[in-house]
Amino acid sequence: MVVASIGNLNFDLYLRISELPGPDENVEALDLYTGGGGSAANFAVAVARMGLGARFIGAVGDDPLGEISLRELRSEGVDVTFVKRVRGMRSGVVVVLVHPDGVKRMLSHRGANLGLTPADLTVDKFSGVRHIHLATGRTELILRAKEIARKIGATVSVDGGTALARKGLEIVKAAVEGVDVVFMNHVEAKLLANTGDHKSAIERLAGELRVGELVITLGPIGAVAFKEGKLLQVDAFKVNAVDTTGAGDSFAAAYIAMYLEGRELYEKLLFANAAAAIKVTRPGARSSPRRDEVVSFLESFGYKI
Numbered sequence: 108m109v110v111a112s113i114g115n116l117n118f119d120l121y122l123r124i125s126e127l128p129g130p131d132e133n134v135e136a137l138d139l140y141t142g143g144g145g146s147a148a149n150f151a152v153a154v155a156r157m158g159l160g161a162r163f164i165g166a167v168g169d170d171p172l173g174e175i176s177l178r179e180l181r182s183e184g185v186d187v188t189f190v191k192r193v194r195g196m197r198s199g200v201v202v203v204l205v206h207p208d209g210v211k212r213m214l215s216h217r218g219a220n221l222g223l224t225p226a227d228l229t230v231d232k233f234s235g236v237r238h239i240h241l242a243t244g245r246t247e248l249i250l251r252a253k254e255i256a257r258k259i260g261a262t263v264s265v266d267g268g269t270a271l272a273r274k275g276l277e278i279v280k281a282a283v284e285g286v287d288v289v290f291m292n293h294v295e296a297k298l299l300a301n302t303g304d305h306k307s308a309i310e311r312l313a314g315e316l317r318v319g320e321l322v323i324t325l326g327p328i329g330a331v332a333f334k335e336g337k338l339l340q341v342d343a344f345k346v347n348a349v350d351t352t353g354a355g356d357s358f359a360a361a362y363i364a365m366y367l368e369g370r371e372l373y374e375k376l377l378f379a380n381a382a383a384a385i386k387v388t389r390p391g392a393r394s395s396p397r398r399d400e401v402v403s404f405l406e407s408f409g410y411k412i
Contacts (some may be wrong), residue, residue: 108367109160109186109235113228113252114147114242115220116165116180116190117199118172119352119392124204127212142391143179144201145220146242146268149353151185153360153382153395154240159367164232166191168219173198179393189232193222209348209387225251230258238262238367242356244270246282253285262366264288266359272299280315287319288366290359296323313338320372324358324383330376341376344384344408353392358383361401365412378412381405 123138143152148163155161163185167173169192176198180187196219204212228251233239239256241249244267256263263286265271271279272295279299283289293305300308300315309323313333321333329343361382365375381404385396396404405412 108237109162110154110238111162111164111233111236112147112151112240112242113164113248115145115199116148116167116176117145117201118176119144119201119203121203121205140390142393143176144392145199146356148180149356149392150240150242150360152183152393153357155184156395156397157360157364158398159364162186164189166193166219166223168196168198169194170198191223191227193219196222203352205350209351211352228252228255230255233259236261238363240264242266244268249282262287264363266290269295276315284317289318290322292324292355324355330380332372332376334372339372341380343380346384346388348387350390351387354383354386357386357395
């Protein structure tokens with residue numbers, strides 16, 4: 108079963124810090140490490156580790172960082188056949204500032220990622236695909252992918268991040284209408300619903316968005332999902348967070364793996380929470396767990412999946 112993800116591929120540079128510098132100040136980093144990033148690419152790796160076929164569709168520049176990023180995806184078994192090379196542009200780069208509690212701040216240069224256009228999304232690139240995941244806030248790509256999904260009979264999920272939430276509720280409603288699963292975190296939900304309370308944000312979005320399943324992650328609290336008039340929250344697992352970068356991508360990949368198996372809502376949330384919990388104990392956006400690791404983790408708490 109093949110899952111295609113559409114969106115960004117970046118080279119990430121991580122700096123672990125104890126404090127942010129002020130104007131004209133210098134702060135010594137506690138650690139430095141690098142790795143692949145970009146939400147859609149992270150998802151592709153995470154879904155491959157769930158035992159599913161993974162195909163990534165995005166764009167890189169004609170530079171060494173682009174080649175490094177593609178090589179890393181290939182090493183994880185991700186199909187990068189249809190990645191676009193944009194001549195004369197730098198590949199995407201993100202600087203991630205990681206605090207001791209695992210909370211991160213990011214500075215992004217999208218670069219060649221912006222070279223991916225709806226015209227690049229052609230039906231032939233989705234041959235054999237069962238599910239399409241869009242980790243992008245670009246509505247033109249979401250709308251085009253929905254058209255392709257209808258043609259090939261695939262299901263669709265969207266994780267648009269802050270970039271999509273900032274476009275406002277009416278634009279988001281039109282973009283995600285009919286989508287099978289929509290993911291967002293509580294910050295994005297509050298921004299989209301124009302409220303400071305995540306509970307009222309969930310209630311409003313559950314009523315406004317016409318989607319199959321609305322899933323909102325709540326950080327250390329857990330996650331909540333709304334489906335067919337029913338709301339379900341599942342608590343997070345208590346772990347010592349090292350780096351939360353990519354936790355949402357690990358969560359989404361694990362959730363979609365369970366979704367494609369036809370699992371119940373509770374099982375999907377439980378499994379996804381476990382995957383995210385394992386991820387945050389490890390540095391880097393691509394440190395998502397394999398399926399057997401998640402199963403073992405759950406069994407250690409007395410759960411069977």
